[in-house]
Amino acid sequence: MEESNKRNEISQLGKYQLINKLREQFTNHHASTAVSFDDDASVVDFGNKRAVFSSKLFLEHIHFDLTYFPLRHLGYKCTSIVISDILGMNALQTHLTVNLAVSNRFSVEALEELMLGIRTCCEHYEVDLVKLDVTSSAVGLAISMSGMGEVSEQDTVLRKGTKENELICVSGDFAAAYTGLLLLQREKQIFEATQNSQPDFEGYEYLLQRQLKPEPRVDVIADLKKNGIVPTTLAVVSEGLAASLLQICDLSSTGCTIFEDKLPIDTLTFDTLKSLKIVATMAALNGGEDYELLFTIRQDDYEKIKKIDDISVIGYMTEKNAGHHLISNDNCQIPLQAQGFASTKNE
């Protein structure tokens, strides 16, 4: 039924290219539609207030592997990711809906474990669950979540809005979650080969925690506010720093230059990646699942940003035609590239 004469493979397009193609003939009908599509979340104008609105779909075998992902952590992580999307608009999430689809492999107790993780995250970040639905699934577990928050017009920060010479900043460090995933996948392979290995993650707790229990950087948003900094653009890095940065540049019509030696990578991440023969810089740019904030600020705010812990200035915006570059440690200029659409799986 889904066949037609002409067939273009989804894998031939980048993710954003695909989404742009699919949305291109949609038109808006409501003046209240303040922000749509290009950002972490959507914004609906309610007169004096604005609703921020986002949704996510998580599928077993694609977005998570239950052989090493405890359900409680999974519930926490999915919720955390939705909160991060709302945070990417400079807004705090207030409400959450959850739709689950489960096969009969799952018991009621299993679902309660999942909900416990969701609840723990909701309580920690003061989010109200307002809808829960459960249906059956043919294979595995599917989790769909939508989040709502509130923001004033002047506080809304988009992925569009930076200019030449503004500074590019990030919170935290990168590639840790990706490295944690590699460790978990390696132990799974060993377990499948030997059937009796006991995984030993001692010393790697930080990497596992970044993979299994990421936290939305609500603290960074609060620090920026406290120090009187309003970012000119803001995005949550979920699919790699390079992808998020290139999208900001694309929407803002700028080029960018970032420096390899400024990319924040934790020592444990760096050393573990080295032992796995992976270049840490590449993992930091494309690894994904960091859920750190990427934002731009005016040069004038440089003295202020230095006062905030856990923020790195990694480069600056350039004019559009200058292109998008990484200056490597040996002073080479390397073109920045984002990865394509996450490989569609074979059926």
Add this chain to the structure above:
Amino acid sequence: MEESNKRNEISQLGKYQLINKLREQFTNHHASTAVSFDDDASVVDFGNKRAVFSSKLFLEHIHFDLTYFPLRHLGYKCTSIVISDILGMNALQTHLTVNLAVSNRFSVEALEELMLGIRTCCEHYEVDLVKLDVTSSAVGLAISMSGMGEVSEQDTVLRKGTKENELICVSGDFAAAYTGLLLLQREKQIFEATQNSQPDFEGYEYLLQRQLKPEPRVDVIADLKKNGIVPTTLAVVSEGLAASLLQICDLSSTGCTIFEDKLPIDTLTFDTLKSLKIVATMAALNGGEDYELLFTIRQDDYEKIKKIDDISVIGYMTEKNAGHHLISNDNCQIPLQAQGFASTKNE
């Protein structure tokens, strides 16, 4: 990982029992949380306005079968269902987010067909698509949608709020979508057995249209308003009239009596079900996918409701201890029952 010592099967619980169990320890943090959980959608208070907010998850092999469901119709139907949920709060949907997960069985053209259906429905009901995401799927197609609308506090109508002696009304007719599904499934079986049959649906167009392209009853909401009727409760019937009615009774602490001879069933539906040896009344009560409105009104509004086309008064509310009954055509009193959790599938 999802195993524990004690294992209760999801299939042992009814759907609402399961959802109530899973949500029971969640607490709210926001005064803006006006309506949560028990209704078609959730309501968030934005001072002078309220946002209505709902979400749905549709999975291939569970909620739709692409062997007989054209993608364009599927896009239309899913959108229509989300609009219906918002309508169930007496609100009109204004915004939509869409998350798709697709395996590589699907081409870009296939996704464009799906989006065309979504777009057609969005244009017809003036809904703005504000977010679209596409990820990969291990098996088949998953569609997650969330919708937002706007309603004033005084216009919000819940599933809770009816009293003894109020009248039970429904829009349209019932069991047509279910009968359409049975016809499609029968033709699929014949096709699978013979590999060369040409389906012949002549004369059954109404049943197929109700299954493949349901419309949200925006017209009924407008008619009620025009005639000055504010329903005391309101719900969209998606999983059978009996289930929706019992939930209204449960939330409102009432009993109910409805009459078999008042249930609106189209002649074609009735005759087709008869030829399939299915009791039409049972299909009307439990078939599902009607997307008609079920609502209650004060006795005083009876003269007004008679003026509106396509509305049937099917019974009345009683005091809680009187129970929930159907009075059959031969004047027997039959207890009303809702079906349990839609069978979880084997993996």
